[in-house]
Amino acid sequence: MAGKSSIMWFRKGLRLHDNPALLDACKDAAHVYPVVGVNRYSFLLESLRDLDASLRARGSRLLVLRGTPEQVLPRVAAEWGATRLCLEADTEPYARARDAAVRQSLEAAGVEVAASISHTLYDTEMLVARNGGRPPLTMQARPRGAGGQGPAGSFTKLVDKVGDPPPPAPDPPAALPPPAEGMPSADPAVTGVPTLAEVGFTEEPTTPFKGGETEALARLEASFADPKWVAGFQKPETDPSAFDRPATTVLSPYLKFGCLSPRLFHSRLLAVYRAQKKHSEPPVSLRGQLLWREFFYTVGAHTPNFNRMAGNPVCRQIDWDANEEFLAAWREARTGFPWIDAIMTQLREWGWMHHLARHSVACFLTRGDLYVSWERGMEVFEELLIDQDHYLNAANWMWLSASAFFSQYFRVYSPISFGKKYDPEGRFIRRFLPVLKDMPAKYIYEPWTAPLEVQRKAGCLVGKDYPRPIVDHAVASKACIARMAAAYRAGSAAATAATGEGADGAAGPSGSSPAPKAKGRGGKAKEAVASAAGKAAKAVAGAAGAAGKKAAGTAAGSKRQRTLKESLGLQGGKEAAS
DNA sequence: ACTAGGTTGCCGGC
DNA sequence: GCCGGCAACCTAGT
Numbered sequence: 218m219a220g221k222s223s224i225m226w227f228r229k230g231l232r233l234h235d236n237p238a239l240l241d242a243c244k245d246a247a248h249v250y251p252v253v254g255v256n257r258y259s260f261l262l263e264s265l266r267d268l269d270a271s272l273r274a275r276g277s278r279l280l281v282l283r284g285t286p287e288q289v290l291p292r293v294a295a296e297w298g299a300t301r302l303c304l305e306a307d308t309e310p311y312a313r314a315r316d317a318a319v320r321q322s323l324e325a326a327g328v329e330v331a332a333s334i335s336h337t338l339y340d341t342e343m344l345v346a347r348n349g350g351r352p353p354l355t356m357q358a359r360p361r362g363a364g365g366q367g368p369a370g371s372f373t374k375l376v377d378k379v380g381d382p383p384p385p386a387p388d389p390p391a392a393l394p395p396p397a398e399g400m401p402s403a404d405p406a407v408t409g410v411p412t413l414a415e416v417g418f419t420e421e422p423t424t425p426f427k428g429g430e431t432e433a434l435a436r437l438e439a440s441f442a443d444p445k446w447v448a449g450f451q452k453p454e455t456d457p458s459a460f461d462r463p464a465t466t467v468l469s470p471y472l473k474f475g476c477l478s479p480r481l482f483h484s485r486l487l488a489v490y491r492a493q494k495k496h497s498e499p500p501v502s503l504r505g506q507l508l509w510r511e512f513f514y515t516v517g518a519h520t521p522n523f524n525r526m527a528g529n530p531v532c533r534q535i536d537w538d539a540n541e542e543f544l545a546a547w548r549e550a551r552t553g554f555p556w557i558d559a560i561m562t563q564l565r566e567w568g569w570m571h572h573l574a575r576h577s578v579a580c581f582l583t584r585g586d587l588y589v590s591w592e593r594g595m596e597v598f599e600e601l602l603i604d605q606d607h608y609l610n611a612a613n614w615m616w617l618s619a620s621a622f623f624s625q626y627f628r629v630y631s632p633i634s635f636g637k638k639y640d641p642e643g644r645f646i647r648r649f650l651p652v653l654k655d656m657p658a659k660y661i662y663e664p665w666t667a668p669l670e671v672q673r674k675a676g677c678l679v680g681k682d683y684p685r686p687i688v689d690h691a692v693a694s695k696a697c698i699a700r701m702a703a704a705y706r707a708g709s710a711a712a713t714a715a716t717g718e719g720a721d722g723a724a725g726p727s728g729s730s731p732a733p734k735a736k737g738r739g740g741k742a743k744e745a746v747a748s749a750a751g752k753a754a755k756a757v758a759g760a761a762g763a764a765g766k767k768a769a770g771t772a773a774g775s776k777r778q779r780t781l782k783e784s785l786g787l788q789g790g791k792e793a794a795s
Numbered sequence: 796a797c798t799a800g801g802t803t804g805c806c807g808g809c
Numbered sequence: 810g811c812c813g814g815c816a817a818c819c820t821a822g823t
Contacts, residue, residue, distance in 0.1 A: 356802075509802080619818080624801095702815090
């Protein structure tokens, strides 16, 4: 009797390969109902269409349910006589709350809920337990002596200790138990995969990347066609300006939606590493990239308020500016720095940029130039990236803003030199900012330095066709470093002040207190931050003044205020970016 | 208490 | 090509 009908609820994990939850749903079931809720991305909708096609090839189909999960799932379970709901576990805060509600309403109705872990390589709970109850906060910390079996360590060390992740699950049967005939809620007319228009979008997507498991596997094969490249991959050496053929795999959106299983990817990598004599190692290797994902999922899933500064125990508290003008210029690709604006345009058009390109724009927005909070940048990425992934997005923004994981805030990316190093001709800029397509290479990273007649000849007048830079990088980056130093000092002072209070361990997983105290920065944190803010202001003025004297030729003044005013006069240049 | 090392900076001086 | 400056960072391990 039990197990006659199951519901397979697809959320992430939009694939048939390595799908333990789907296998679970098929076990002893005469009827399996593969269902999903509606979301808003075209990449997602393509993934759903592909999943539906794959299910149809096996005698089934996808049923897209409209409604709130905790309401609609019990209703169809009753209608279909389903006794089990099978799903892939999801540790994101939103998913946890949703799944708790669904579990409650289904179990009240006598429907069993069975979760499988297949979105990450490992069960992150297990990893944390094996690390002594706390997630590691470093990816790699080379042990100095012979690698002992110490209690806590870096993430790579932890993974070495735990061993290889489980292999991918076997493929599902060639014929899947189909939904029963004649069920009203399984009517194709009401459960078809929606179109973009139906979800409320009027514009056509501009991303060149197509969603779906089929595409994901094809892309995986394309990368693995060159085993030497796979074995020799070193992330920091890949070219962020490559766009005809991106320098990395672009598998991130497929991993995000689960069109590609990380375990399948990982097992393929191990096979190549076994076959090739030499291969690169984490953290820079291709396998290292999967471990970064795993690392951030592990820390993120076990840290309260991970995607915020306040109340986030791993995040440094920094006095970011709420500068709407700067934020808007950055978001709308009109900072006046072609390298930055081209990347932000690629983000809007493609929904994807190279990892190091993300570094450039994230550093620029936060600790490098504009001193705007990483949370604002994270929100923009969240809206525009096709590979937007809750934990990875938050973690990388904290990294780049030197708020967590990384603290060498004086290592600032130059919005001019960094791109030039890879692409001296400015091909990337010409592709994404056509207004600059005829600017000579000599000036393309700094068009404001081009003589007026050169600008005229290139058909691009700076200040009219393309914005002037909103900051003087030499001035702004020095000021930012000074403010970061002050914020760090304030943090350490607050931490010292807070140690007197003792009580709860800093990174305790149950640190549910909403008070903004990071790394044990306790009650007196506010005072310390406030007093340091005064020092910071002085430091900014001092550093900016000194740098301003050095930067003789430029018109940008010694005060941030002045550059802000200049930026206000640049609105006319907006269309230049489009 | 102290030290080594940390996926991926940049500039100027030698 | 290798330093030090930026400003004295963090975590893990001894």
